[in-house]
Amino acid sequence: MKKIMQWGIGILGVAAAVGIGYIGMGLISDAHSTDKVTTNAKQQASSEQQTNKPKQQKTIFQQIAGRDFWFTSGAGGWRTVMTINEDGTFSGKFTDSDMGDSGTDYPKGSMKISEFTGRLDNVQKVSATAYTMTVSQLDYNPANVTTIVDGVREITAEPYGIGLNDAITIYLPGQEVDRNDATYRMWLGTGGPYGDTTAFIQNEKFTLPTLFDTTQHYAWIVYPASQV
Structure with a gap:
């Protein structure tokens, strides 16, 4: 009975660890995704500024x-x-x-x-x-x-x-x-x-x-x- 309880606790621990791992990976993935969106937004803003910049007239x-x-x-x-x-x-x-x-x-x-x-x-x-x-x-x-x-x-x-x-x-x-x-x-x-x-x-x-x-x-x- 003691061994079964230990196995059960062990299985729960593994599952918890795996779950936490998935959560951690999700957080990391989300963080990277946020960085990419932020970077792309900056690039888009820079591109819009260049597009809207008036052309310099010839002398x-x-x-x-x-x-x-x-x-x-x-x-x-x-x-x-x-x-x-x-x-x-x-x-x-x-x-x-x-x-x-x-x-x-x-x-x-x-x-x-x-x-x-x-x-x-x-x-x-x-x-x-x-x-x-x-x-x-x-x-x-x-x-x-x-x-x-x-x-x-x-x-x-x-x-x-x-x-x-x-x-x-x-x-x-x-x-x-x-x-x-x-x-x-x-x-x-x-x-x-x-x-x-x-x-x-x-x-x-x-x-x-x-x-x-x-x-x-x-x-x-x-x-x-x-x-x-």
Whole structure:
């Protein structure tokens, strides 16, 4: 009888131990489940924050970076081409050819040339399609240095179309054209490098980015149109 009672007590002990074990495992499982839910909730909240975060708009320089701005009258052998980078720095080259100005050492004529770099700063957004800024830096080689390259006399010059501390306005496509503006009439009214204003103006709005040096009253426009 004593042995039976001991067996009974032993069986009850095992059952209790097993039950407690199951309960413990359940608690552990629940704890892990709670951790997972908490972790997933945090991830979901982080994901929602990233989704709801507004997209950063491009700067004016990022919108026009890599495009060639031309300053030329469309007549004669001169032009200045400038490219603006995403950080507001720029580089360009002015050339003015005169094949009739030749000599024994330079039978192919003469050319004024200026390679330059610089930076645009003090950017102000005037409207959705207009930004103002200034030329804060402009670097180029000293003028009037002559060398002969492949039969052409090259004479260094100052950049033409842009100057240090000049005030600049850049218009994006969609900007309304002011045909009464003297700068427009002088440099863009006859089509500039295009020869025809319909190539960059439609419905009295610019279809290409346009740069105005309002200090010297010069106008530049993206060329060729395929860069749009």
